[in-house]
Every structure is written in structure tokens, then in C-alpha cells.
Amino acid sequence: MKMKTVMNLTKALADETRVRMLLALRGGELCVCQVTELFGFAPSTVSKHLSILHQAGLVESRKQERWVYYRLPDQNAPVPVRAGLAWITQALENEACIAADVRKLKQILKMDPTELCQRQCPK
Amino acid sequence: MKMKTVMNLTKALADETRVRMLLALRGGELCVCQVTELFGFAPSTVSKHLSILHQAGLVESRKQERWVYYRLPDQNAPVPVRAGLAWITQALENEACIAADVRKLKQILKMDPTELCQRQCPK
DNA sequence: TTTTCATTTCGCCACTTGACGAAATAACGT
DNA sequence: ACGTTATTTCGTCAAGTGGCGAAATGAAAA
Structure with a gap:
């Protein structure tokens, strides 16, 4: 894999919010307004x-x-991508803040997406 | 592993120079002046x-x-650390710029470290 | 076709990062 | 003990990043 491509991967993983987003997607796809709420x-x-x-x-x-x-990519994704996801997931298993995100997400999924969006896009 | 610790890992890997340093160390330990020369x-x-x-x-x-x-850490290092190293190494295998580093490093290892240092610390 | 609205793009700002050279540090050789 | 010197720390600066709100986009609804 090209160095540039690999650095896109590592830089993407070098932000806590983005890492938490990836882990939040383990439960299945989410729309932008749900991630925004989370x-x-x-x-x-x-x-x-x-x-x-x-x-x-x-x-x-x-x-x-x-x-x-x-959503997270499927099995067709390049090996380094899947390996990177597996790595970060493994590293953060049992981490409290991730568990908290999962709990909060569970509440969000009970809500109506339309309602979430309208709350975020006022007027 | 704590989120903070994991982010230290991902941020460390989010710079091309640092990644190339890690791969350069695969051949064995290096002193600062050798890395500087590389x-x-x-x-x-x-x-x-x-x-x-x-x-x-x-x-x-x-x-x-x-x-x-x-030098790279030994087998006593935490799993996420070793896994991260394995990941980045795998992702960059056969990458041209890494191979070039290895070639250049081979030349540097032929030189006398004292000479390298003195060239870098003038006066 | 026009309106609505979820998402994206853009411009701006505060903060972080990576580069350097100068000065401080620390350990070896004399 | 002293001087030498490889490395680290510090101060500074330019460039990159992450945050927001406003405006643009584009697709579905009316």
C-alpha cells in the first residue's frame, strides 16, 4: 500500500472523536444526525x-x-483498512468511554431520526 | 487499554517520518546520530x-x-503496541520509500558513528 | 417546478504540531 | 575534577487541524 494511503489511515485514527465514531458504527450503520446527537x-x-x-x-x-x-466497510476493503479497524477495536475493548458511547447510542436509536435532524437544523 | 494511551499510539503513527523511523529500526537498534543521518x-x-x-x-x-x-520493543510490550507495529509494517511492505530507507541505512551503518555525530554537532 | 431539509462546503478562529537553532544536560575520556 | 560531545530541552515560527456558523448543495416532498 502506498505511503500516502497509509498515512491517510493513521491520520484518520489520530483523533479521539473519529475513533469513537468508528467504534459506534460496530452496531450497524448510522445517519449523520444520529452521530451528531451522540x-x-x-x-x-x-x-x-x-x-x-x-x-x-x-x-x-x-x-x-x-x-x-x-457504516464500517465490508470484507472487500483492503487488508490494511480491516487490520487497522481490528487493531483499534482490540486496543479499546473494555474501555469505559466506549461503553458509555454504546449506552448513549442505544438511547438515540430509540428516537425518531426526523426529530433528531430537526432539532439540529433549526428553522 | 485507556483511550489516552491508545491515542498516544495513533498520534505517534500519524507522522510519516516517525513511521519510517519505526520501520528503519526493524534491522536492529540505531543511535540518534544514525537516524539523524538517515x-x-x-x-x-x-x-x-x-x-x-x-x-x-x-x-x-x-x-x-x-x-x-x-530499538523496537520486545515481546513484553503491551499487545496493542505490538499489534500496531505489526499493522503498520504489514501495510507498508513492498513500499518503495521504505525500501529506499533500508538501502540508505545500509550505507550509513558502514560509517563510523563518531564521524556522523561530529558532522552533525559542528564546532 | 418549487419548497423543504439533511448534509456538505466554506471562511474564520484558536490551538496544536513539526521544523529549526541555541542553550542546557549528562556521561565519557582525559 | 574538567572539558568534550551526543542528546535533550526550550523558545520561536510557519503550517496544519478541529471547532463553529453561514451559505451552498442536492434530493425528496409538495
Whole structure:
């Protein structure tokens, strides 16, 4: 794999928020407004983080109806990508802040996405 | 492993020079002046990079005579550290710039360390 | 076609990072 | 003990990063 490509991977993993986003996606795909709710940043900030992860190949996305869903890549992804995800996941297993994210996400998934979005995009 | 510790790892790997330093150490320990010669940065810059790698646990060091030698950690290192090294090594196998570093390093190892240091510490 | 609205892009700001040279440190040789 | 010297620390500076809000985008709904 090219050095540039590898550095895109390592730089993408060099931010705590982005790492937590990846781990949050282990439970299945999420739309931007759900991730926004989980981390409490502005939608534009969340979108930027997700685009950096996407650029690195660490997430895939699809658009359905009004929402863009992001998910972890499938088995077709390059080995270094999957290995990087496995590495960071393993390193953080049993980590308290990750468990807290999972708990909070569980609550968010009970809510209506439309409601979440409208709360974030006022007017 | 604590989130903070993991982020020290990912941030240490998020710089091309530091990654190349790690791979250069695969052939065995190197002293600071050898690493300095390999990458062409100021000694203070190289020292800073090595200290960041050390802080993350990705290298160990020992002092002998006039020189400080850095090396990759042994099997006693935490799993995430060894896994991170294995990951980055695998991702960059067959990468041209790494092979070039190895070639250049081979030349440097033929030289006398004392000579290298004196060239770098003028006066 | 026009409106609505979730997401992205852009411009700006504060903070961090990586580079250097100068000065401090620490350990060896004399 | 003293001087030499390899390495580290410190101060500074330019460049990169992550945050936000406003504006642009683009696709579905009306």
C-alpha cells in the first residue's frame, strides 16, 4: 500500500472523536444526525470527521431518502483498512468511554431520526 | 487499554517520518546520530520524534558510552503496541520509500558513528 | 417546478504540531 | 575534577487541524 494511503489511515485514527465514531458504527450503520446527537458537535463538524474517515476508506456511505448512512466497510476493503479497524477495536475493548458511547447510542436509536435532524437544523 | 494511551499510539503513527523511523529500526537498534543521518533533519527534531515514539511505547532506548540507542520493543510490550507495529509494517511492505530507507541505512551503518555525530554537532 | 431539509462546503478562529537553532544536560575520556 | 560531545530541552515560527456558523448543495416532498 502506498505511503500516502497509509498515512491517510493513521491520520484518520489520530483523533479521539473519529475513533469513537468508528467504534459506534460496530452496531450497524448510522445517519449523520444520529452521530451528531451522540457526540454533541455541530453537524458540519461531524460531517467533516466522517468525510475524513471515508477518504481513508474506514467507512462507506449510502444515501437513502433524506439521510446519508455511514457504516464500517465490508470484507472487500483492503487488508490494511480491516487490520487497522481490528487493531483499534482490540486496543479499546473494555474501555469505559466506549461503553458509555454504546449506552448513549442505544438511547438515540430509540428516537425518531426526523426529530433528531430537526432539532439540529433549526428553522 | 485507556483511550489516552491508545491515542498516544495513533498520534505517534500519524507522522510519516516517525513511521519510517519505526520501520528503519526493524534491522536492529540505531543511535540518534544514525537516524539523524538517515532522515536529514536537525538532531533536535529527530530527538523529539524518537521521544514521541518512546512516550507511546513504540520504541525502547538504552544509553551506552556516548550514544543513546533506540530499538523496537520486545515481546513484553503491551499487545496493542505490538499489534500496531505489526499493522503498520504489514501495510507498508513492498513500499518503495521504505525500501529506499533500508538501502540508505545500509550505507550509513558502514560509517563510523563518531564521524556522523561530529558532522552533525559542528564546532 | 418549487419548497423543504439533511448534509456538505466554506471562511474564520484558536490551538496544536513539526521544523529549526541555541542553550542546557549528562556521561565519557582525559 | 574538567572539558568534550551526543542528546535533550526550550523558545520561536510557519503550517496544519478541529471547532463553529453561514451559505451552498442536492434530493425528496409538495
